[in-house]
Amino acid sequence: MQTTRPALDLSTTIPGTMMDVPLTIHWIFQHAVNNHGAREVVTRLDDGSYFRYTYADFGKRVAQLAHALVELGVKPGDRVASFGWNSHRHLELYYAVPMIGAVLHTVNIRLFPEQVCWVLQHAGDKICFVDGSLVPAVARAMAVRSDVPMEFVVMGPTTTELPGARDYEELLAGQPETFDWPDLDERTAAILCYTSATTGDPKGVMFTHRSTVLHAYAAGLADGLAVTQRDVILPVVPQFHVNAWGVPFLAPMIGAKLVMPGSGMDPASLIDMVDREKVTLALGVPTVWLAVRDELVRRDTTLPTLKALVIGGSAVPPSLYDDLEAKGTRVIHAWGMTEMSPIGTAAAMHSDLEDATPRERRAALLKQGRFSPLVAWKVLDDEGKPVPRDGVTAGALWVRGPAVTGSYYRLDAELPVFEDGWFHTGDVCTIDELGYLQLVDRSKDLVKSGGEWISSVDLENELMGHPAVREAAVIGLPHEKWIERPVAVVALREGQSVDEPGLQAWIGERVAKWQIPDRVVFVDAIPRTGVGKFLKRELRERYKDLLSE
Ligand code: AMP
Secondary structure (H helix, E strand, O other): OOOOOOOOOHHHOOOOOOOOOOOOHHHHHHHHHHHOOOOEEEEEOOOOOEEEEEHHHHHHHHHHHHHHHHHOOOOOOOEEEEEOOEOHHHHHHHHHHHHOOOEEEEOOOOOOHHHHHHHHHHHOOOEEEEEHHHHHHHHHHHHHOOOOOOEEEEEOOOOOOOOOOEEHHHHHOOOOOOOOOOOOOOOOEEEEEEEOOOOOOOEEEEEEHHHHHHHHHHHHOOOOOOOOOOOEEEEOOOOOOHHHHHHHHHHHHHOOEEEEOEOOOOHHHHHHHHHHHOOOEEEEOHHHHHHHHHHHHHHOOOOOOOOEEEEOOOOOOHHHHHHHHHOOOEEEEEEEOHHHOOEEEEOOOOHHHOOOOHHHHHHHHOOOEEEOOOOEEEEEOOOOOEOOOOOOOOEEEEEEOOOOOOOOOOOOOOOOOEEOOEEEEEEEEEEOOOOEEEEEEEOOOEEEEOOEEEEHHHHHHHHHOOOOEEEEEEEEEEEOOOEEEEEEEEEEOOOOOOOHHHHHHHHHOOOOHHHOOOEEEEOOOOOEOOOOOEOHHHHHHHOOOOOOO
């Protein structure tokens, strides 16, 4: 990770001040092992059984893994890939890899084979740790590109053989249970995560030890995710997507029990986990909780232990908020971005709302929330002037802070999203007098379906490659199950014809099935802005009910 901060000149500091101790992940690790050694980490395995151990056991295995990594030749600064669900083994990688000075690259298991190869190569990974059940996905990726040299370590049982792969448990067996951890600068790179781009290739965000520790501190505050040692936390948000929103650091830091869902992301498995392990706090995108809500309604039951649900990644649908609150579960609406580690805001109550009507309170808590103390913000109009903080006037949101990225990994181009030490989020928002952020639009044209990004630009390019299509705009429209689904608005060339299924089939040959637009609408011409860009805002408004009709 590049940094412009000069080394501290100790000769000029005033004697008698605090110890100069780097903020590294080792702090969280040592604290969990030494002070919360008896607290449990539980993983639901693929066969539906549960594996459990304590933070003390975790500590020993992290040391064993560190020895194994060194034996495999991993050196400080090397990138090590993981391709896995949320599990205790993935948690071990989260600590052992950065604590020896290397970088854990968490690969999104939902990428296409070509994209998997692209990120592995861009990151410069030499070793990839893969869950047994995901070996087929990795094998498909490797079949695409035989020129990406990679050693594999398989975690847990698998039915598919990966030639030459090592077994995780065999690597750890017999290794010493302690490790002489190196002293690291707090600015050392720790974890690398790629985010989807509007156009072009994914972009790498590199978290440092310092940003990771600070983010965990801020996220855990009472007006943040409000985590205590008594909590039992279920991160349904994946470890391959922005560090499961920081929970793998936050829970051990506080000594909370951690429940890892593995591949059991369906509503029945999640309800089973909450019930059995007495989960008090769970986190994930709205799609997951909509499905859980429907299953609870079908069974006519509640989850009495579940005190709070953190929902983010997309806006919380008001009906979901109401249903969960009615079942006694507090909804904490949160907003963030990969580039922000990711949590930027959380919707906790403000003192001024204490005497407000329930309706006013609900309206405020349905917004994306109030800012983390480590995130500075500004909201600018088209001319770059700050907009009034009135909860009505919208503008472009810029942020800055110690857990906000200052650049993308190995991308030297000067990007307009970074300016004068600020990062342009691409979100359009209002901020009210109490400090609640509300997103009103997205300036980047991505569609977010069930927590996964779909590039509208990629789909438009494919559609416009069809001989009958003159122009095409793809927009995300509200969808009950997936929150948003892509819809294509298409104008045809004169004298040419193609119908909706025909275009869906054309696209289906070119992108993953889940990215095919749900509908194709034909128009004479697509409305445009003054500078000739498609007026997607108008299209979104015009067709807003299309998918619910
Ligand atoms: P990612 O980097 O994949 O986590 O996506 C970040 C983007 O997701 C943000 O810039 C927003 O556009 C969107 N997003 C995240 N949280 C929310 C939320 N609570 N409500 C609406 N959009 C959100």
